Amino acid sequence: MSTRIWQELFLCKDEDELLTIAKENNTCKKRTEQRDYGLCYTYICSEYRKYPLCEFQLKAKQSSDGTYKLYSTASHDHQQRNPTTRLPSPIRESIIRMSDNGLVTSQINRVMKALHPGLSIDTKVMNVSRVHRQKDRSSIKFIQDLQQWRSSRQNVPQPNKQQDIFIPYYVANYVNDLFIRLTTRQLLSACKYSSVLAIDYTYKITTNELPLLVFGTSDCNRRFYPMGICLISTDESADTFRTLFRGIQQ
Ligand SMILES: [Zn+2]
Missing domain, CATH: 2.20.25 (N-terminal domain of TfIIb)
Known part of the structure; x- marks a missing residue:
């Protein structure tokens, strides 16, 4: 070195x-x-x-x-850019077009292999169409992926797994009826600092640009302790707060 x-x-x-x-x-x-x-x-x-x-x-x-x-x-040296593994835009666009027209990944793969025999793109086709699907808020496949992901994180982890994520509250009927609370044992332990609950939203974090609610508490030194996040479909306050409090009381 x-x-x-x-x-x-x-x-x-x-x-x-x-x-x-x-x-x-x-x-x-x-x-x-x-x-x-x-x-x-x-x-x-x-x-x-x-x-x-x-x-x-x-x-x-x-x-x-x-x-x-x-x-x-040293100083910033931005002469040499890391080679990207991203597919060239025209290829991405044709994958998206085929996905929009209802072709599934294996069909798209076959078409792409015929058109671009030199390109190894199997997993990339899946990624491109998956990301594209997620941008479409009506996508039901995304909800199914989510449900599967949640089912393994339903229960409160063992006391020695302080940082394992679990989902104490989960409603996901479709993209406009969504309330998923994520937290860990360690984050929840912040409630010892104060009984005040602070809540705010941010919007540009998820692919779907769904509101992401952050809740937590603060101590007398004005230090903020996050207690968890909720992925929600609407930030209309009254209902959201009711659901959040219901979730926390449980
Ligand atoms: Zn730099």
Whole structure:
């Protein structure tokens, strides 16, 4: 391993400023270490998957007064892009067209093999048509996939499986009648911090752009503790809250 040369970059007055600077430098956190002087964070290029040769890194060392000394090494190198395994767009489009016309994966595969004998695309055909199906909110196959996924996560995990996901509340009749609560034992244990429940939604996370409800609690230091998420079909408040509370009481 080569030794990196670190240069002093900046003195951040608190964690918020550190976060801003890490973001401005197009990095994301890779590692948190507990050192004898305090915490040490390492940040790497946010686009390291796309540009695997990029060696840019930041290191933040916490001081006892809560400030962070920030160091940097190398610079962003985005010359060489990682080769993509994604199918070329015209091929993706013809797969989507065939899928829309009701062809199943094996039929599409046969057509694609005839048209592009040199291309190995078996699993990719499935992925393309699957992602495309999920974008269509009326897709019933997606709900069936979901039900299967849920059936193995119905029960509360053993006490030694704190981070295993389980689904204490599940209604999924069709895409516009959906309420799925996901949580873990560890997340639920946050209820010891406060009896206040905080709820918010986000919309751009799932392929279907269904609302994702995040609920949790906070302590007297205004720190937020997530307790779980719910995938829901509508964010009309009254009904959603009723269902959420019913789910939590259980
Ligand atoms: Zn980079």
